[in-house]
Amino acid sequence: xSNESLKTAHNxxxxxxxxxxxxxxxTVLNLAKxxxxxxxxxxxxxxxxxxxTDAVAQLxxxxxxxxxxxGDVASFEAFVGRVGEALAExxxxxxxxxxxxxxxSHHNAFELTTEAELDSLFNVxxxxxxxxxxxxxxxxxxxxxxxNISTGLTRITVPGSGAYAAMKGAIEVLTRYLxxxxxxxxxxxxAVAPGAIATDFSGGMVRDNPEVNRRVVEMTALGRVGxxxxxxxxxxxxxxxxxRWVNAQRIEVSGGMAL
Numbered sequence: 001x002s003n004e005s006l007k008t009a010h011n012x013x014x015x016x017x018x019x020x021x022x023x024x025x026x027t028v029l030n031l032a033k034x035x036x037x038x039x040x041x042x043x044x045x046x047x048x049x050x051x052x053t054d055a056v057a058q059l060x061x062x063x064x065x066x067x068x069x070x071g072d073v074a075s076f077e078a079f080v081g082r083v084g085e086a087l088a089e090x091x092x093x094x095x096x097x098x099x100x101x102x103x104x105s106h107h108n109a110f111e112l113t114t115e116a117e118l119d120s121l122f123n124v125x126x127x128x129x130x131x132x133x134x135x136x137x138x139x140x141x142x143x144x145x146x147x148n149i150s151t152g153l154t155r156i157t158v159p160g161s162g163a164y165a166a167m168k169g170a171i172e173v174l175t176r177y178l179x180x181x182x183x184x185x186x187x188x189x190x191a192v193a194p195g196a197i198a199t200d201f202s203g204g205m206v207r208d209n210p211e212v213n214r215r216v217v218e219m220t221a222l223g224r225v226g227x228x229x230x231x232x233x234x235x236x237x238x239x240x241x242x243x244r245w246v247n248a249q250r251i252e253v254s255g256g257m258a259l
Contacts, residue, residue: 013095014239015083015136016040017070018102019063020049022199023149026232027099028052032061034236039086039095041068041102062090070102071123076135083139094141097239100129100171101149106164113163125167130174143186145239148175150193150250156258168193172250179248188247192235195254197226221256230255 014031018024019040028038042049042065049065056063064086068079104124150172153165172191179189196216216225234253
């Protein structure tokens with residue numbers, strides 16, 4: 001085993017996009033609990049990002065926050081350079097796990113959705129994921145893991161979510177192709193599809209709107225809305241060696257919605 005392999009065998013490193021809040025934040029913290037250091041991105045709230053790095057430090061691990069607009073493909077080349085610098089700061093040349101989590105919400109009827117809205121969704125949810133993953137491939141270790149965050153809305157049809165869900169549907173197809181094409185490097189690629197989760201996503205709609213909350217409870221077998229702590233630990237576990245043979249799957253984590 002090489003010196004690099006020995007060094008990283010006990011020091012796994014993840015990259016998590018959108019890691020300053022919501023499900024991304026919870027994933028970063030749960031990876032830290034499992035002994036993984038993280039390089040995570042945030043869009044604009046530097047204070048939120050700093051709070052996550054502090055929380056990770058309290059867990060005895062390290063996290064480095066990098067600003068990134070995941071819809072701006074032109075910025076990815078420079079970002080990869082900053083990732084290289086962050087890896088060096090963590091004592092590594094490559095990373096082990098990539099979680100494509102960053103995203104924006106969208107609710108609008110099909111007949112009212114504008115070209116600008118659709119372009120924005122495409123840039124963040126598909127084009128950004130496609131090219132950021134492509135740019136990071138030289139830095140991800142053989143035998144690594146990729147998790148793409150999808151949505152329960154690719155299975156459950158909710159009017160007004162068609163444009164958003166369609167982008168996530170494309171990600172689910174891309175996940176299978178990545179699993180096939182990266183298999184020769186031993187890289188497993190899966191999609192995790194959360195159900196309705198009580199976060200600030202969509203303006204806190206599930207968390208703060210009693211009517212939405214009630215409807216979700218009624219359609220969920222386990223009888224409640226999801227919490228970030230229902231998702232982050234699952235993603236962290238999926239990335240571990242315990243789940244090394246799980247590949248090319250769409251895994252819904254929804255408590256049994258709309259069965």
